[in-house]
Amino acid sequence: MIAGKTFNQWCQSHPLFVPIAATAPVCWTNTKLQDAKFALNALTITPSQLSDAAARLERFGGYLAQQFPQLPSNGLIESPLVCGAPLLQQLNKDPNQVAIKNLWLKCDHQLPISGSIKARGGFHEILKHAEQLAIAHNLISVTDDYRQLTTKPCLDLFAQHSIVVGSTGNLGLAIGIISAKLGFNVTVHMSDDAKQWKKDKLRQHGVTVIEHQGDYGVAVEAGRAISENDPNSHFVDDENSVDLFMGYAVAALRLEQQLKDQGIVVDQDHPLFVYLPCGVGGAPGGITWGLKTIFNNNVHCFFAEPTHSPAMLLGLYTELHQDISVNDLAIDNKTQADGLAVGRPSGFVGKALQHLINGCYTLEDDRLFELLALTYQTMGLTIEPSAAASIAGPATIMSDPHYLKQQGLLNKVDNINHIAWTTGGDMVPWQQMSQFIAKGQRLLTQ
Structure with missing residues (x-):
């Protein structure tokens, strides 16, 4: 029994239970989505907490620059926003996928000091x-x-x-x-x-x-x-x-400036789609909340999870949040995406985002390795399997005409800027990274 219902009863009321339990890839879009400003106003977390966190990180700039020489002189820990055109060109060669325009990588795998989001x-x-x-x-x-x-x-x-x-x-x-x-x-x-x-x-x-x-x-x-x-x-x-959450949310403020620097407009006619790997939910949750605070309905945020660890997807889809685990569906929570190997989602994050998150999708471990290898081949970037989950996002979501129609975006598809948030990888020892890449290359040639 799961929350007083049998598995079969859940399958009848929630049809995605069948493929989720079978660890097949799924894409879920949120039917409980609300106007962003309305949903944000209903929360106890506020923009003033975001400003407070941003100011604190600036106060520590001098200390961090002194203690970590690899940082810039202002001590800000930040990653570049990189055009993903070479990777996109390769992804678009796949006849089974929808062709995408305008891919960007938010390279948190290159964040100094600890190499991850x-x-x-x-x-x-x-x-x-x-x-x-x-x-x-x-x-x-x-x-x-x-x-x-x-x-x-x-x-x-x-x-x-x-x-x-x-x-x-x-x-x-x-x-x-x-x-x-x-x-x-x-x-x-x-x-x-x-x-x-x-x-x-x-x-x-x-x-x-x-x-x-x-x-x-x-x-x-x-x-x-x-x-x-x-x-x-x-x-x-x-x-x-909340302190972790706000630290992640500051990334949204930094991204806002990076988008301006790249001349990327975000408005009703130029939506921003952001794809975030998700474990327990804190990092993608904080960033999503921050982005929604800035861009409201013009940003669409999607969480990516392994098929064997679909914790946040289950929490949001059932609205049970922390009261459901992947183990309730006899899913083993075993994945090579170690950063995403979480069986039970954060209730705090799930409840905060239940009317803000646009959707979730899952993918198999083999696909993570393929995308990791493609990213290295085309752009020379070393990302870990968890981070590669974001790169599957554009083709997955753009393959759902129902979502695009529902959002009034069918005639704006070419104006969408897609950001895959690569969450970690630069600190992985080369011996291990080279094995990841080799595995992905083998899978691509099969």
Whole structure:
């Protein structure tokens, strides 16, 4: 039974249950979509929280630039928006897919320091925690130079506090690196599908890594339980954290400027379609909320998940949110897209986006490797399997004439700018990346 109904009853009321349970690729568009301004106004999260997060990241610019020489002088952690024409040319050769115009890649796989989208939310939450501690102990004020956080009183303070997080990999990497740099004691609880190189890298930074024989949910709950018993411990709650969410949302403000710099107009006649890989939902959720806050109904956001980990799709489709798991449909939650290997979605994110998200689609692991290889062949970009999920978006959504007609876009198809958000990959060791690419190339030639 799932929420008081049998599987067959769910299949009758929700026909996509059949292919979802069979781990076949599906595309779902949201029938509960509302006017963006109306839906946003009904939420407790507000644009002032977004402005606050953006201002905080700017305050920390000097500190970050000092501590991480690979950053620009303003200390902003940002990725380029790159024209995807070479990749698009190759994708459009597929006779089975709808030809697409105007593809862009938002290259978070190139984000400095931790090489993934998780640097956005993860860094923001830890920086805010450090800021609040330092202010509470009269060691700093918001008008000060935050490079003072490297002084002995601050380091001594942070050394008395610990940070705990549960992760499949990339969030743990981001949290671990910034927390250790600030001087916190850090523990990352990792699920059994986390890649070994991510665990090794964390340990090199002096982070305690605890490995669990279980999936993402097991790692998170283990971290939460340990942290609750320590008053000096801060638990990063990937499922419910507003601070993580707002850190991700700042990306929307940065993207708005990048679109202007590229001369890309976003309005009723020139819609923006954005495709975001989704695990528990925090990163794509924060970015979607931020983009809807800026562009309202003119931006269409879609989440991408592996067929074996369709957590957010199930939560949104059934409106059960965190009260349904892929295991309820006997789906194994096993995927090579380790960053997306989540069985139960964030209820906080699902409820915030239930009237804002435009849809979700799933794809098989083999397709992830094919798209990873195509991206490398055509553009020389090294993205991990999770990130490749975004690249399937344009052809998947544009193959649904019902959605385009419903949105009044059938005569505006050529004006749509598509952004695939490549969420991670640059820190993957070349030995592993080359195996990913080789696997994708083999699949493409079969």
